[in-house]
Amino acid sequence: xxxxxxxxxxxVFSKLPSIGPRMATRLAFYLLSIDKxxxxxxxxxxxxxxxxxxxxxxxxxxxxxxxxxxxxxxxRDKNIITIVEKEADLLSIxxxxxxxxxxxxxxxxxxxxxxxxxxxxxxxxxxxxxSQELGGKAKEIILALxxxxxxxxTADLIRKEFQGLSExxxxxxxxxxxxGEIEFADEETLKQALERRN
Amino acid sequence: xxxxxxxxxxxVFSKLPSIGPRMATRLAFYLLSIDKxxxxxxxxxxxxxxxxxxxxxxxxxxxxxxxxxxxxxxxRDKNIITIVEKEADLLSIxxxxxxxxxxxxxxxxxxxxxxxxxxxxxxxxxxxxxSQELGGKAKEIILALxxxxxxxxTADLIRKEFQGLSExxxxxxxxxxxxGEIEFADEETLKQALERRN
Numbered sequence: 001x002x003x004x005x006x007x008x009x010x011x012v013f014s015k016l017p018s019i020g021p022r023m024a025t026r027l028a029f030y031l032l033s034i035d036k037x038x039x040x041x042x043x044x045x046x047x048x049x050x051x052x053x054x055x056x057x058x059x060x061x062x063x064x065x066x067x068x069x070x071x072x073x074x075x076r077d078k079n080i081i082t083i084v085e086k087e088a089d090l091l092s093i094x095x096x097x098x099x100x101x102x103x104x105x106x107x108x109x110x111x112x113x114x115x116x117x118x119x120x121x122x123x124x125x126x127x128x129x130x131s132q133e134l135g136g137k138a139k140e141i142i143l144a145l146x147x148x149x150x151x152x153x154t155a156d157l158i159r160k161e162f163q164g165l166s167e168x169x170x171x172x173x174x175x176x177x178x179x180g181e182i183e184f185a186d187e188e189t190l191k192q193a194l195e196r197r198n
Numbered sequence: 199x200x201x202x203x204x205x206x207x208x209x210v211f212s213k214l215p216s217i218g219p220r221m222a223t224r225l226a227f228y229l230l231s232i233d234k235x236x237x238x239x240x241x242x243x244x245x246x247x248x249x250x251x252x253x254x255x256x257x258x259x260x261x262x263x264x265x266x267x268x269x270x271x272x273x274r275d276k277n278i279i280t281i282v283e284k285e286a287d288l289l290s291i292x293x294x295x296x297x298x299x300x301x302x303x304x305x306x307x308x309x310x311x312x313x314x315x316x317x318x319x320x321x322x323x324x325x326x327x328x329s330q331e332l333g334g335k336a337k338e339i340i341l342a343l344x345x346x347x348x349x350x351x352t353a354d355l356i357r358k359e360f361q362g363l364s365e366x367x368x369x370x371x372x373x374x375x376x377x378g379e380i381e382f383a384d385e386e387t388l389k390q391a392l393e394r395r396n
Contacts, residue, residue: 001268001292003261005246012243017228018221029285030215031247032259039248045210046241048203049229061230063201070199087227094199 006032057129059105059122060090070103077101079139081126081166083158085109085151089144101142109150115157123161130165138166147174147192204230255327257303257320258288268301275299277337279324279364281356283307283349287342299340307348313355321359328363336364345372345390 002010006028013024031039052061055068062068070076080101084090086108093099104126107119115123130138141162145151159169175193176185185193200208204226211222229237250259253266260266268274278299282288284306291297302324305317313321328336339360343349357367373391374383383391 002289003250003259003266005243005249005261006259008246009243012240016225016240018224023216025286025289026216027214028247031244032250036248039244042210042214043241043244045203045207046229046237046244048206049226050234050237051203052201052230061201061204063203068201088223091200091223 057125058103059107059125060103061087075100077139078133080142081129081138081140082142082144083126084144085146089146093144101140106145106154109145109154115154123158126162127165136165140168140170141166143169143171145171147172255323256301257305257323258301259285273298275337276331278340279327279336279338280340280342281324282342283344287344291342299338304343304352307343307352313352321356324360325363334363338366338368339364341367341369343369345370 009028009031010021010024013019013027014021016024019027031042051063053063054060055062055071057067057071060068060070065072077100081104082090082093082099082101083104083106084093085106087105090103090105104122106122107116110116130136141158143155143158145155155171162169174196176182176189182190207226207229208219208222211217211225212219214222217225229240249261251261252258253260253269255265255269258266258268263270275298279302280288280291280297280299281302281304282291283304285303288301288303302320304320305314308314328334339356341353341356343353353369360367372394374380374387380388
C-alpha cells in the first residue's frame with residue numbers, strides 16, 4: 001500500500017546500524033514532509049561520502065590530497081605513533097587535545113583475537129614508515145586499544161610485532177575514570193587501579 | 199581534522215529527528231566502511247523519495263498514477279471514510295487489517311486546537327468528494343484521532359463540519375488496551391472504559 005520508493009527507502013535504511021524499520025519509516029515520512037530542496041542537501045551529503053577515501057599512511061579518512069590532514073601536519077611529531085582500533089577512537093583522543101603525534105588505524109578487531117590480512121598489511125606499512133621516515137626506530141608506540149580481553153590480547157600481539165622498532169611501547173593508563181566514584185567501580189577496574197597505582 | 203564531506207554529512211544528518219551528532223558520526227563511519235555500491239543504493243533510495251507526492255483525493259502518499267493505491271482499490275467501500283491525523287496512523291489501521299473503507303489524512307494537529315488553512319482545504323475536498331461521489335451523504339465517517347485533549351477537541355470540530363453529510367460520525371473505541379491489566383490502567387483510561395462499557 002505504501003508507494004514503492006517509500007518501501008525501498010524503509011527497506012534500505014532499516015539495515016543501517018541503530019536504525020530499525022520503525023525509525024526508517026518515521027524518517028521517510030519526515031523527509032517527505034520537508035522541502036524537496038532540503039532533500040537535495042541530504043542527498044548530496046550522501047554522495048559527498050564517495051569522495052572520501054583512506055590515507056595510505058595512517059589509514060584515517062581523507063578527501064583530496066595524497067595524505068590526510070594529520071599526516072601532513074608539520075606541527076606533529078612523527079616519532080610518536082598511537083595505534084587505535086577505529087576512527088572514532090582517534091577522534092576521541094584528538095578531542096582530549098594533548099596528543100601531538102601520528103597515528104595508525106588498525107581496523108576493527110575481529111573475534112578470536114587474530115589479525116586480519118588487512119591488519120597485517122597495515123602493520124607492514126607501519127614497519128616501512130618506521131624504517132623509511134624514522135631511521136628504523138620510533139621514539140614511542142602507544143597502544144590505545146580498549147582495556148578489554150580482546151584489546152589486551154591484541155596489544156600483546158603488537159608488542160611482539162614491533163619489538164626493537166620503538167624505544168618504548170606503552171598502553172593508555174588504566175584505572176578509575178576521572179569523576180568516577182571508588183564505591184561504584186567494578187572489581188576488575190579497582191584491581192587494575194591498585195596494581196597500576198602511581 | 200575530519201574531511202569536509204564527512205563533516206558535512208554529520209552536520210546535515212544531525213538535524214534529522216532522533217539522529218543526534220553521535221549517531222550521525224557513527225552512521226558516517228559505517229557508510230564509509232561499506233562497499234561504494236551499497237552507498238549508491240542508499241543514495242538512490244533517497245532520491246526515490248522525490249518521486250513521491252500526495253494523492254489529491256485522500257492526501258496519502260503515492261508515486262505515479264493520479265490517485266493512491268487505496269483510493270483506486272475497487273474492493274474498498276467509498277461510503278466509509280476514516281479521518282486520521284497522519285500517514286503513520288493510516289498504516290497502523292491498515293495493519294490491523296479489518297478496515298476496508300477509504301481515508302482522509304488531516305495532517306498533523308497544531309497547538310491551540312485550531313485548524314490550519316491546509317486542513318480546512320482538505321475538509322473542503324472531502325465535502326466535494328461526498329457530494330460528487332456519494333450523492334451528498336456518506337454512510338459513516340470514523341474519526342480515528344488519538345484520544346487526547348487535542349484529538350477530542352478536533353473531533354468535536356469535525357463533527358460540526360460534517361453534520362448532515364454522513365449518516366453516522368463515530369470515533370474509535372476507547373478503554374483498556376487488549377492485553378493491558380486493569381490494575382495498571384491509569385485513572386482516566388479506567389473512567390472512559392467504565393463510561394463506554396458495552
